[in-house]
Amino acid sequence: MSGWAWTHMGSNRFGWDTQRIVFYVNTTGCTLPDSQLYAVIDRALAAWNRIPSINLELVRASEPATNTEAQFRAGTATQLPMIVCSSQLNDYSGVDANSTLAFVPFFQANSAGHVTYSGLVLNAQVGAAAELSQYAEGELELILGHEIGHVLGLGHSSDPDALMFYQLNKEFLLITRDDQDGMAQLYPANALAELFGCAAVHQKKTRVPWAALFLFLIWFFALFSLGRRYSNIEPLL
Amino acid sequence: MSQLTERLEAPAGFESKTSEIQGLLGIKRAIRLSNRWRVSPEAFLVLPWRSDSDGFSFTLTSHWSVNFDFLASSVFSFSLGTGLLWESHFSQAEEVTVGGIASAGTFYKPSSWVQVVLPTAGAGMGVRITKKAIFQVGVLVPQFYSNQKRVFTGTGRLVIDL
Numbered sequence: 001m002s003g004w005a006w007t008h009m010g011s012n013r014f015g016w017d018t019q020r021i022v023f024y025v026n027t028t029g030c031t032l033p034d035s036q037l038y039a040v041i042d043r044a045l046a047a048w049n050r051i052p053s054i055n056l057e058l059v060r061a062s063e064p065a066t067n068t069e070a071q072f073r074a075g076t077a078t079q080l081p082m083i084v085c086s087s088q089l090n091d092y093s094g095v096d097a098n099s100t101l102a103f104v105p106f107f108q109a110n111s112a113g114h115v116t117y118s119g120l121v122l123n124a125q126v127g128a129a130a131e132l133s134q135y136a137e138g139e140l141e142l143i144l145g146h147e148i149g150h151v152l153g154l155g156h157s158s159d160p161d162a163l164m165f166y167q168l169n170k171e172f173l174l175i176t177r178d179d180q181d182g183m184a185q186l187y188p189a190n191a192l193a194e195l196f197g198c199a200a201v202h203q204k205k206t207r208v209p210w211a212a213l214f215l216f217l218i219w220f221f222a223l224f225s226l227g228r229r230y231s232n233i234e235p236l237l
Numbered sequence: 238m239s240q241l242t243e244r245l246e247a248p249a250g251f252e253s254k255t256s257e258i259q260g261l262l263g264i265k266r267a268i269r270l271s272n273r274w275r276v277s278p279e280a281f282l283v284l285p286w287r288s289d290s291d292g293f294s295f296t297l298t299s300h301w302s303v304n305f306d307f308l309a310s311s312v313f314s315f316s317l318g319t320g321l322l323w324e325s326h327f328s329q330a331e332e333v334t335v336g337g338i339a340s341a342g343t344f345y346k347p348s349s350w351v352q353v354v355l356p357t358a359g360a361g362m363g364v365r366i367t368k369k370a371i372f373q374v375g376v377l378v379p380q381f382y383s384n385q386k387r388v389f390t391g392t393g394r395l396v397i398d399l
Contacts, residue, residue: 004293004294004295004296006294007333007335007344007345007346008344008345008346008347009344009345010345011330011332011345011347012345012347012348013347013349049385049386050385050386050388051386052355052379052380052383052386052387052388053324053353053355053379057385155333155335155342155344155345156335156336156342156344157335158335158336166335166336166342167336181294181296181326184296184324184326184351184353185294185326185328185347185349185351188326188351188352188353189353189355189380189386190352190353190354191354191355191356191380209354213321213323213354216301216321217301220278220280220301220303221278223266223268223276223278223303224266224278224280226266226268227265227266227267227268227276227277227278227399228266228267228268228269
């Protein structure tokens with residue numbers, strides 16, 4: 001049974017200010033064929049997309065990113081969030097190429113709490129123990145799914161079943177209730193709000209159509225008051 | 238409640254990890270349409286027992302639906318209907334230290350109270366176990382109209398017939 005162990009990267013529900021997040025991928029220097037890498041990324045994004053309680057769509061840009069890894073590292077990339085490969089993990093301080101397949105070097109937000117700069121770096125350092133091509137596809141998908149969670153704003157969880165658990169202890173990608181609850185805090189879906197034309201993107205205050213909700217509840221309890229217990233009414237057999 | 242999609246797609250040996258069984262307790266009443274047909278408003282609460290929390294946060298999930306019930310007999314019934322799934326997520330602001338691969342990291346719980354409201358469709362079968370209690374099994378589909386967000390959730394529910 002998963003717990004309420006989810007956390008966030010930022011202190012005040014820092015998330016992207018959009019309902020549709022496009023991931024820009026630059027495969028220059030990556031040690032996997034593009035098609036294989038794209039397939040893994042797409043599956044990881046699709047897993048997060050399946051959460052019904054969030055108002056978010058994640059897609060991979062159809063064209064390769066024109067921004068480079070060097071631009072991303074320098075903090076000047078404009079195609080965000082990015083997924084890039086690095087053949088020199090020493091360029092990122094404190095990262096061990098023999099134990100780190102993927103990491104999120106930046107998570108910056110503005111004063112409104114909207115994420116402005118983030119992305120994912122993949123280990124393409126030939127000879128390193130944690131280099132990209134050393135991993136099976138299932139593991140790649142799992143780790144990318146976890147790191148994408150960080151890019152979206154989730155922190156680590158101490159729930160060992162959660163995708164955002166701080167250790168790699170699974171063999172396939174699974175988003176648990178704990179992960180979903182953490183995401184719902186960042187990007188809550190309000191399908192009623194969308195139906196009534198007041199859909200919200202990442203906002204500090206979620207827009208819930210309280211009037212519509214209470215009208216529904218009034219109608220519900222009106223029906224309830226008209227009903228009777230089943231067993232008092234015998235069906236014809 | 239248990240998500241069926243992941244369970245069906247899980248690799249062999251991992252099926253049990255995909256399901257998180259949560260109990261639902263509810264109440265219902267019936268409006269007679271004919272000898273066999275009823276309209277039943279039902280309200281359920283997901284019993285929120287969990288462990289392993291970091292910081293203080295809490296999710297209360299309720300489901301409110303109106304179903305058409307077909308009484309196959311005085312014991313068995315089938316139902317089909319729509320409703321609303323309402324998740325209320327509460328969290329208290331806190332800094333949380335969680336273990337990392339190299340070293341522990343500091344993350345955050347926000348101060349927030351967030352509502353998620355989703356239209357649902359559902360179908361199921363009920364077995365009357367006592368005069369007042371019915372055990373129902375079925376499928377619940379939040380955002381049933383969305384190709385991307387549609388998930389199938391298995392439910393097993395105890396409902397008190399008021």
